[in-house]
Amino acid sequence: MDYEHVREVDPEVADALSNEVTRQRNTLAMIASENHVSEAVLEAQGSALTNKYAEGYPGKRYYAGCEYADRVEELAIERATELWGADHVNVQPHSGTQANQAVYFAMLEPGDKILSMELSHGGHLSHGHPANFTGQLYEVESYGVDPETGYIDYDELHRLAEEFDPDVVVSGYSAYPRTVDWERIQAAADAADAYHLADIAHITGLVAGGAHPSPVGVADFVTGSTHKTIRAGRGGIVMCDEEYADDIDKAVFPGGQGGPLMHNIAGKAVGFEEALQPEFDEYADQTVANARALSDRLTEHGFSIVSGGTDNHLVLVDLRPSHPDTTGGDAEDALDDVGIVLNANTVPGETRSAFNPSGIRIGTPALTTRGFDEDDIHVVADCISRVVDTPDDEDVKADVAETVLDLCEANPLYE
Numbered sequence: 001m002d003y004e005h006v007r008e009v010d011p012e013v014a015d016a017l018s019n020e021v022t023r024q025r026n027t028l029a030m031i032a033s034e035n036h037v038s039e040a041v042l043e044a045q046g047s048a049l050t051n052k053y054a055e056g057y058p059g060k061r062y063y064a065g066c067e068y069a070d071r072v073e074e075l076a077i078e079r080a081t082e083l084w085g086a087d088h089v090n091v092q093p094h095s096g097t098q099a100n101q102a103v104y105f106a107m108l109e110p111g112d113k114i115l116s117m118e119l120s121h122g123g124h125l126s127h128g129h130p131a132n133f134t135g136q137l138y139e140v141e142s143y144g145v146d147p148e149t150g151y152i153d154y155d156e157l158h159r160l161a162e163e164f165d166p167d168v169v170v171s172g173y174s175a176y177p178r179t180v181d182w183e184r185i186q187a188a189a190d191a192a193d194a195y196h197l198a199d200i201a202h203i204t205g206l207v208a209g210g211a212h213p214s215p216v217g218v219a220d221f222v223t224g225s226t227h228k229t230i231r232a233g234r235g236g237i238v239m240c241d242e243e244y245a246d247d248i249d250k251a252v253f254p255g256g257q258g259g260p261l262m263h264n265i266a267g268k269a270v271g272f273e274e275a276l277q278p279e280f281d282e283y284a285d286q287t288v289a290n291a292r293a294l295s296d297r298l299t300e301h302g303f304s305i306v307s308g309g310t311d312n313h314l315v316l317v318d319l320r321p322s323h324p325d326t327t328g329g330d331a332e333d334a335l336d337d338v339g340i341v342l343n344a345n346t347v348p349g350e351t352r353s354a355f356n357p358s359g360i361r362i363g364t365p366a367l368t369t370r371g372f373d374e375d376d377i378h379v380v381a382d383c384i385s386r387v388v389d390t391p392d393d394e395d396v397k398a399d400v401a402e403t404v405l406d407l408c409e410a411n412p413l414y415e
């Protein structure tokens with residue numbers, strides 16, 4: 001990846017692009033929402049389809065010359081339908097947030113009510129945060145996890161649904177490490193005669209690979225991102241029953257977006273084809289096995305894991321019991337210094353700020369793509385523990401940085 005054409009025109013950007021590839025090769029990407037797509041997906045996203053305007057849908061475009069755009073979008077839709085089994089799929093949302101926006105725009109009026117997970121308990125900005133359009137257009141009530149167990153408090157969620165009487169209940173999370181019981185959330189939505197939007201952004205790949213139960217066929221709407229655990233081109237997706245198909249399509253275009261990003265839709269099609277291969281189920285299972293191995297090993301090192309473990313691709317560590325003087329930001333910075341890239345994260349019962357919270361969120365999707373197994377993950381957990389225990393010890397950091405490089409070289413990326 002030497003970006004020779006870019007280099008001829010713009011050496012500064014070429015340097016940044018190749019430095020980014022080197023950074024990804026030589027560091028451990030443990031941000032739970034990130035992954036490494038294949039070179040096939042990269043190529044599709046860098047294709048000439050970026051030049052094409054294709055407002056509308058396959059066979060019903062507002063511009064000429066869309067025959068190949070149509071083919072690519074039809075393939076993305078067919079493959080998504082096979083992967084997740086929904087009646088209707090829209091692959092045009094530019095992101096997961098815009099997928100959610102389409103559902104709200106299709107089904108709600110300004111002032112309607114959303115019941116969703118509190119951000120610091122694992123929710124998402126686009127589920128009703130005051131700084132997001134959702135928090136400004138709609139009335140929002142939050143549910144959360146049980147402070148003792150770290151699991152969703154489904155009884156309280158049900159009670160809130162009856163009391164608040166929402167128009168939509170949102171499930172699906174950004175920092176929740178446990179299996180979601182879609183049926184119990186559907187029961188709460190039914191009790192309020194509300195729609196149920198399941199945002200599976202983080203776990204699209206786990207659901208497609210059979211490593212997490214699917215909300216398709218339970219919730220009215222299922223949204224997601226296409227570049228996280230599913231490892232396809234960057235963007236979003238909306239799935240729904242046939243009865244909502246027209247409303248959703250109109251809400252995506254022309255309701256919320258103009259021309260679709262056809263090059264990214266090509267990347268989605270290619271990534272979905274990869275995810276349809278039998279190996280992808282093994283990838284999904286290994287991602288979860290690696291997260292469990294990480295959680296178990298960090299527990300042995302004395303870390304406090306929110307909910308006591310994980311059922312999915314991420315581990316949420318509350319640093320307060322084991323490292324009361326270390327913030328999530330301190331840990332993020334010290335680990336970044338040695339090539340372990342993750343993010344500081346709020347934890348349930350947060351006592352610091354969203355900007356410098358008390359936890360770290362650690363994900364295994366990208367390392368699993370590189371071929372890491374449980375033994376490798378144990379080494380990574382040992383590295384995390386050493387650095388967080390002694391964030392200012394430069395000798396420890398130098399030693400860990402060497403181990404990180406060894407792991408990267410043993411599991412190469414974009415050779």
Ligand code: DSN
Pocket residue numbers: 032033096124174
């Ligand atoms: N930025 C994503 C995450 O890290 O969870 C969500 O959009």
